[in-house]
Amino acid sequence: MSVLFLLIPLGLLMLGIAVWAFFWAVANGQFDDLSTPALSVVMDDDAAPPAPRSEDGR
């Protein structure tokens, strides 16, 4: 069981890294909008780029 003395500190170290990464992500605004990025993957489909907008735009 003495391997626990190594594994638990290792686990805590990884926890620390995870928390640090999370704080970094929050500070970078990664969590400000949780729904759009998920959808934008679906929506940016392979349709050919449409023609540039005409002058009057409608």
Added chain:
Amino acid sequence: MKPLTCYHCAEPVPPGAPYRATIDGREEPVCCAGCQAVAELIHAQGLEAYYRFREAPSPAEVLRPEASEWSRYDAPDLTHRYVLATGDFAEATVEIGGMYCSACVWLLERALRRCPDVQVVSVNPATRRAVLRWRATELSFGGLLAAIAEVGFRPRPLAPGRREDAAEGEYRRALKRLLVAAAAGMQVMMFSFALYAGGWFGIEAGIEQFLRWTSLLVTVPIVTYSARPFYAAAWRGIRAASPGMDLPVAIAITAAFLASARATLAGSGEVWFDSVAMFVLFLSGTRFLEMRARHRADDQATALARLLPDSVTRVRGETDETVPLDALEAGDLVRVRPGEVVPADGEVVSGMLALDESLLTGEAMPCSRAAGAPVLAGSVNRGGSGLVRVVRTGAETTLAAVGRLIERAKADRPPVAVLADRIARRFVPGVLLVALATGAVWLKLDPGRAFEIALATLVVTCPCALALATPAALAAAASALARRGFLLVRARLLDVLGHGATVVFDKTGTLTEGRPRVVQATCPDPDWPQARCLALAAALEKASGHVLARAFDGDPGPFRASEAQVECGRGVEALVDGARWRIGSAAYLTELCAAPPPAQDGMPEGCTRVLLGNEERVVAAFAVGDELRADAAATVAALEDAGLKPVIASGDREPAVRAAAVALGVEEWHSGLTPAGKVALVERLQARGETVVMVGDGVNDAPVLAAADASIAIDAGTALACATADAIVPGRRLATLLDGVRVAAMTRRVIRQNLAWALAYNLAAVPLAASGWLAPWMAALGMSASSLLVVMNALRVYRHAAPATPVRRPHGRALPLGSESPA
């Protein structure tokens, strides 16, 4: 009327509207030229995925300012105010009106990326803000705003000082606290399981000590970082001499942690790190959910000043100049054009304005203001134009006074809240006293066990389950409701919204669409079919700019009106293809043409009759009215089934309100009420012992929204109404109210179950703990299990949120706008 709905905005298409958007070669019906343009533009840019992914139909085009409207932002004063220039590039923050969901964000981003000069776009739907960066040498600010308006949004530049960073900071801090509590809490639970198992099956002393030290280490950030808001709240309670639930929470966290730490240092005794961690995690989680719901609602509810324009046209001598609103002073002359908002209280100097003062007075019909008449800031000019001399600006205006009225009404708290506070004030010291008394008694009986038993008592008595019972259910309800487009701002609504409550509806804009429509058209002449008549009417009314003209805001087609003359309160006359045409009241038409107007059978009650004709004949008779929302009747009926009593309170005229009440089957209705009259009505109902839930939309509703026991702002376009409402329904579905009622009933049931359980548990556990039968670990386990049970029960509310209430879309029935004849 065929229930055709607009491809873009899902509003019913007016009968005979000639608009079709060509999408993929198919013709899709759209309701107006604006929607047609937007739908075709979206398609032409290959963005039709928007229609598949959007969560709610786009807002209908109400006022589409022309491109020239945006060019005023190119004035150096305004550009300087909103735009931050860095070299060739410029940056600005713009609020995007009409952006509801992720699909909207996507649409905006894609549309803007097509502009080669726009470099960085970041759009946040939660705050409805876009940060734009563009090449200032190629594209003007006004041009950029026009490009946004072109895809159907309503951009509104924000001055850098007005960005609201406070909410974002709070959100990020709470998110970090929650994650630390969750991540560390799971570690602590894991170690605790090992310790509990060790307690049963035996464990090596060295490993046990190691696990306890590790638990201590991992719990430190939870207690010192994640739980900090609880200490702050407890301290605020102490300083205000009215300790809330946070005080025992803070004491239990601190005491359990300190005792556990002491036990760890001493190498013997029980530890309760797991209880501390789970406690903090559960409470942080519920507070986090509550905070998000609050932010989403607050965000739509910002300042009153938002109603006023950013820039005004000031007249100095012979020249017009565009200046920021702040620059306006008493005595200045301001030009007010059709569609513009009056920027300050003042007096008409010349010209004629048709002012929609519904924001301030609740009166739906615009009133004419000629030279010498007073005008109020916030009124919308629906027709005519003129010069206004500014009398009062800023905080001195009536609009600002309405805002202060609301603040005062808000400060007056409902009796339920006061009662709850009083109970809490007594309960919390009671908890502390019981724990202290137990400790004192045991200090005499068995000093060695005194601390342990006192702590066990505090942990058991600690109203965790009791504290969680309500907020957990409320948070679950808030998110369940938010998913259905019902944003809960204050929880008191759920208490009130249920059996026996009286629901007072405002009429205009709440039960009705809030704008005029052609409800019926009679066109007897075969040469003049309905579509042709509507196009001609549109051409004539384009010239007038009157409020009823909005019913005829269709495409004028081939017709061009010239030499238009508006006769206020009666109609419009203009030359079309060489013939003199008039549109307006029957009397006005008779002056031009002796022929009898077409008979109009079954004219919907209360509608305004509008005739169209030339010197030889009258070709069409229209019935114009404000239609009930399609789901109004079904919603009112369902509310009555649920045991709620609907009441209509409107500032509109009596026939219009009566027609609405009859159409909806509402027995009690009140018409012609001023905002103060509505407040008095609500107070009268409350004096009868009724619980009043107010449903409204406009600024004129705001005082009454605040006076009612609870309030809901629906179709919440108006920022101010949101600020006072207990819940906000941003969408246009009235039936969302039913979801609210259902979830409220479920929530109350769950809260009652939770409170009953928590009380029963505490009553059973306190004597056991106080008599020394419960070890602290049992108390902690019982407390955790009890809390878990309560939270799981609360989460049922979230799962309970069944599919959206299906709403029939019956024929919209016509309602009068008032008896005044059209322009």
